[in-house]
Amino acid sequence: MNVAQPISLQPAQLRDAATRLRNSDGRMQMAYAWYPEPDRIELRYVATEAKQDEFAIWGCAPTGPVPSLASIWPLMGWYEREITDLFGIDFSEHPQPQRLVLHDGANPVCPPFSPKYPADVPIQPEPVRQAVPEVVGATDDVQLLPFGPVRADVLESGEFLFFYIGEAILHYQPRLFFKHRGMEKRFEGLIPMGGVVVAERVSGVGSVAHALAYCQAVEAAAHCAVPRRARLLRVLLAELERLYNHLYYLGHLCHTTTLKVGEAQGKLLAERAKQINARLTGSRFLRSILTPGGLRRDLSPKQWLGAELKNLHEKYSIYARHLESTDSHLDRLITTGVLEQRVAFDQGATGPVQRASGFDRDLRRDHPYAGYGELPVTVPVRKSGDAHARAQIRMAEIDASIGLIQRVLLLLPDGPIATECKAPPRSEGLGWTESPRGTLFYAVHFDDRGRLARVKIKSPSFSNWRVFPFTVHGSNMMDYAINEASFGLTIAGCDR
Amino acid sequence: MPLWTLLGLMEGKQTAPWPRTVGADGQAGFIGMPRYNPERCTDACQACADVCPTRAITMRQTADEGDGKAGRLDVDYGRCVVCQLCTEACPTDAMTPSSDWAFGAARREDLVWRTRPSAPIAPADRSRRSFRRSLHIRHVDAGSCNGCESELQALNNPFYNLHRLGIFFTASPRFADLLLVTGPVTNAMLTPLRATYEAMPEPRWVMAIGTCAISGGIAEGGYASGHGLDGVLPVDVYLPGCPPNPAAIVHALLMFLDRIPQRVSGGRLDQ
Structure with missing residues (x-):
């Protein structure tokens, strides 16, 4: 796998390294902390250097507060706040030093990831009023709408604060991590x-992406080569996951623009895709197939899957053509929730959201994994950054996904589906996938006995939830639901 | 301007004839709870218990069969996350993959494997009868992985079309008869969950959807998660699965309304 050896940096060198990365067209990906020894914490930063297909990894042993990188890379703000909440490391000069993962009132005896934290003792949150941001200036007409965490319809839990005047939203603040389960x-x-079973249940609608990134991280640590049949079948599973997610996305977007038949048709197509998943793997979410080293059992898609998908694709094509020529639908999407390219980059937008704002990035093509290296991956890009662009990216990706699956069915060789995969003690690995919602990373560290010592998950929704509010400030209430649907966010993946 | 109505009509009727017609439930190929065959279990083997990630399978300390449990294993489907590791680890087919998914149960003990299934289920509470053709549900996500939500959202697609059965999701707990809970109940969701229940008018019922809501599932315990609804709210229907498929949810809802019988007893389906 394309990961460079970790570079060791002193805390005082971090800001210079981050600035150099910024000035040389690189990109910060994520940061996390772990305990190499029970009494020693290390920070890890993952970055991409320009025009290099290797991921760069920086290691840093904190001695007191660590310089925050959030003023250089705004997207790092959330990673640093998470590390503060869960590992107790402070960052100096952080622009938003509030809590993120743990809410106000949740006061653990020691940071939950510390080896000293007592096993299976839940944090008992004290009932305190959550801090509400202050509105300054002429506030007489400003109303506050706290919405959630239990919201209308069948939705994930999260609380949203709207400060608004009439229809106009002045300020919007999502309060997430109600669903934080401590999955890492x-x-x-x-x-x-055992880690695969957990990874599949971090974000249900991203089961394959999570399990695959996890497996690839373990395989990187074990230096094992997955057989070609398994690599191509992994592509097939990952694209089937993209397919049902994107189809559901289009149906749900129609729900918010009140296009009733469009909603029914989109959700019906998503249901058909899930039924195909169950027929192929026994699971509507394509679970219980992946394992480090390959697949748990072989799949036999050749005889029927191609025909089923051709049928689905024909129906989808008619549906997509209808969507793209329905004025009432397009009228609600075009110019709604515009995400500027600069903001998308600074705040770390990923997946279809960043591709809709002009970034031509896709891990499947730029850092190939599984069988993507031998397949033509088309990456749709739009520049307008509005809800319509985000929907169009997904529509183009549905076509591309079906194309990729048909290609895999043609290429699929006979042969073994798994190889032995044993990670040596104290080894580590990084795995990644381009999930339906964007870049997903798993960093895996093993202990002396070859068991998992630390697993860090960077989910795409963690990135995109940070970006999303920037498209809401200054917009209006009527467009909010459409804008949120157009981002296609999950809270489970973000909260973990 | 496209003719959406025409497109819809040309699709024809897409709703499953199930549950009126047996089969045709859209779950072809679905792998459900592993089936336990105690007679095939051999001594000195604990492969399945070793791989089970949620302690759904545990070794029995004594061979006492007085309580109706058989063999050397305790198998609790209320803890099963359907990962199929036991079916792969078992050398003697004592644990085999199956298509059993209609696991909705009125009592927690119905999900635990026993030789003699417990006594038949008493007819549901008479006060539920007036809700049989009009049930309103409030859903609360208490920390799920979004898998259960994905299947609950599927209930309103044309294939399952939950409205035809007189069952509706409602926005306000004030209008709700049934509270449907997913997830292991995280620390932060405990208070909102209780507040939602308190806001519901009597009579009110609770359904635990998915293994997380019953026992905590894969996320159970630790610093942030609870152990499901046990000790949090009184539960009227348990539906394990990871996640349960939409047909299983429909089955559990109709069972709750006493419109179709419960199928699981002693940890297995009637055949």
């Missing part, structure tokens, strides 16, 4: 296969 901690002490 659930990996600790497991054998590699």
Whole structure:
């Protein structure tokens, strides 16, 4: 896998390194902390250098507060706040030093990821009023709408604060992490296969992407080569996941623009795709197939899957043509929730959201994994950054996904589907996938016994939830639901 | 301007004839709860218990069969996350993959494997009868992975078309008869969950959807997650699965309304 050896940096060198990366067209990806020894914390930063297909990794041993990189890379703000909440490391000169993952009132005896934290003791949150941002100036007409965490319809839990005057939203603040389950901690002490079961349940609609990124991280640590049949079948599974997610996305977007038949048709197509998943793998979410080293069992898609998908694609094409020529639908999408390219970059937008704002990036093509290296991956890009562009990216990706699956069915060789995969003690690996919602990273560290010591998950929704509010400030209430649907966010992946 | 109505009509009727017609439930190929065959279980083997990630399978300390449990294993489907590791680890087919998914149960003990299934289920509470053709549900996500939500959202697609059965999701707990909970109940969701329940008018019922809501599932315990609804709210229907498919949810809802019988007893389906 294309990961460089970790570079060791002193805390005082971090800002210079981050500035150099910024000036040389590189990109910061994520940061996390872990305990190499029970009494020693190390920070890890993952970055991409321009025109290099290797990921750069920086290691840094904190001695007191660490210089915050959020003023150089705004997207780092959330990673640093998470590390403060869960590892107790402070960052100096952080522009938003509030809590993120743990809410006000949740006061653990020691940071939850510390080896000293007592096992299976839940944090008992004290009932305190959550801090509400202050509105300054002429505030007489400003109303506050706190919405959630239990919201209308069948939706994930999250609370949203709207400060608004009439229809106009002045300020919007999502309050997430109600669903924080401490999933990264659930990996600790497991054998590699046990980690797959957990990874599949971090974000249900991203089961394949999560399990695949996890497996690839373990394979990177073990230096094992997955057989070609398994690599191509992994592409097939990942694209089937993209397919049902994007189809549901289009149906849900129609729900918000009140296009009723469009909603029914989109959700019906998503249901058909899920039924195909169950027929192929036994799971509507394509679970229980992946394992480090390959696949748990072989799949036999050749005889029927191509015909089923051709049928689905024909129906989808008619549906997409209708959507793209329905004025009432397009009228609600075009110019709604515009994400400027600069903001998308600074705040770390990923996946279809960044591709709709002019970034031509896709891990499947830029850092190929599984069988993508031998397949033509088309990456649709739009420049307008509005809800319509985000929908169009997904529509183009549905066509591309079906094309990729048909290609895999043609190429699929006979042969073994798994190889032995044993990660040596104290090894580590980085795995990634381009999930339906964007870049997903798993960083995996093993302990002395070859069991999981630390697993860090960077989910695409963690990135895109940070970006999303920038498109809401200054917009209006009527467009909010459409804008949110156009981002296609999950809270489970973000909160973990 | 496209003719959406015409497009819809040309699709024809897409709704499943199930549950009126047996089969045709859209779950072809679906792998459900592993089936336990105690007679095939051999001594000195604990492969399945070793791989089970949620302690749904545990070794029995004694061979006492007085309580109706058989063999050397305790199998609790209320803890099963359907990962199929036991079916792969078992050398003797004592744990085999199956298509069993209609696991909705009125009592927690119905999900635990026993030789003698427990006594038949008493007819549902009479006060539910007036809700049989008009049930309003409030859903609360208490920290799920979004898998259960994805399947709950599927209930309103044309294939399952939940409205035809007189069952509706409602926005306000004030209008709700049934509280449908997913997720292991995270620390931060405990208070909102209780507040939602308190806001519901009597009579009110609770359904635990998915293994997380019953026992915590894969996320159970640790610093942030609870152990499901046990000890948090009184539960009237348990539906394990990871996630349960939409047909299983429909089955559990109709079972709750006493419109079709419960199928699971002693940890397995009637055949």
